[in-house]
Amino acid sequence: MLDGQPQIAQLAQRVDSLLEGLYPEVQPFLHYRNPFELLVGVVLSAQSTDAQVNRILPSLFERWPGPCDWAEAPIDELERAVFSTGFYRVKARNLKQAARMLCARGGEVPMDMEELLQLPGVGRKSANVLRGALGGLPAIIVDTHFARVVRRLGLTTSNSPDAIEGELARLVAPERSYPFSMRINLHGRLVCKAHRPGCDNCALNDLCGYVRETRARP
Numbered sequence: 001m002l003d004g005q006p007q008i009a010q011l012a013q014r015v016d017s018l019l020e021g022l023y024p025e026v027q028p029f030l031h032y033r034n035p036f037e038l039l040v041g042v043v044l045s046a047q048s049t050d051a052q053v054n055r056i057l058p059s060l061f062e063r064w065p066g067p068c069d070w071a072e073a074p075i076d077e078l079e080r081a082v083f084s085t086g087f088y089r090v091k092a093r094n095l096k097q098a099a100r101m102l103c104a105r106g107g108e109v110p111m112d113m114e115e116l117l118q119l120p121g122v123g124r125k126s127a128n129v130l131r132g133a134l135g136g137l138p139a140i141i142v143d144t145h146f147a148r149v150v151r152r153l154g155l156t157t158s159n160s161p162d163a164i165e166g167e168l169a170r171l172v173a174p175e176r177s178y179p180f181s182m183r184i185n186l187h188g189r190l191v192c193k194a195h196r197p198g199c200d201n202c203a204l205n206d207l208c209g210y211v212r213e214t215r216a217r218p
């Protein structure tokens with residue numbers, strides 16, 4: 001945790017409110033029609049892009065609509081079907097195993113964090129996506145975009161996703177944490193890009209630690 005906690009909490013509130021003005025609508029990046037489809041999407045999106053995953057999701061669910069279909073699908077066919085998202089062997093194996101577990105409980109995707117983490121291929125980031133998007137539950141979603149933007153803003157100095165999640169969960173009101181995560185993520189994709197952040201045109205540049213540091217450099 002950083003020093004000056006009250007100031008950082010204030011900074012988080014200002015960022016939250018400015019981003020809400022910029023991105024009033026919070027839209028999921030993955031296309032899905034039910035909780036299982038979102039679960040498959042988040043597992044496949046690891047080390048891939050949402051666009052690539054969205055491209056293949058319709059054909060996957062046309063072939064295997066629900067968890068019990070995935071549980072029974074031949075592993076080599078699953079591997080071929082998810083090949084384009086990378087790490088296809090491990091993803092196919094994880095999804096088949098997760099589908100088996102879900103099929104055994106009637107197809108319902110749990111919302112409890114510990115239960116979600118029992119599903120192969122589901123880490124804290126994926127579990128938070130599912131909890132926030134499906135359950136309206138508090139969810140700080142730490143992916144590469146989120147971590148980069150909150151570090152640059154000065155909301156954390158941590159590198160570990162778990163530490164960042166814990167710190168930001170203390171800075172952002174629980175009911176705002178999911179939209180906050182989605183807006184930070186979108187801002188990272190559109191403006192605060194990894195190699196060339198668009199600081200000159202960024203609505204957050206007056207309060208951003210990265211800009212202050214850059215300007216202070218001789």
Ligand code: SF4
Binds near residue numbers: 209
């Ligand atoms: S001012 Fe620059 S570094 Fe800061 S959030 Fe905006 S784009 Fe990112």
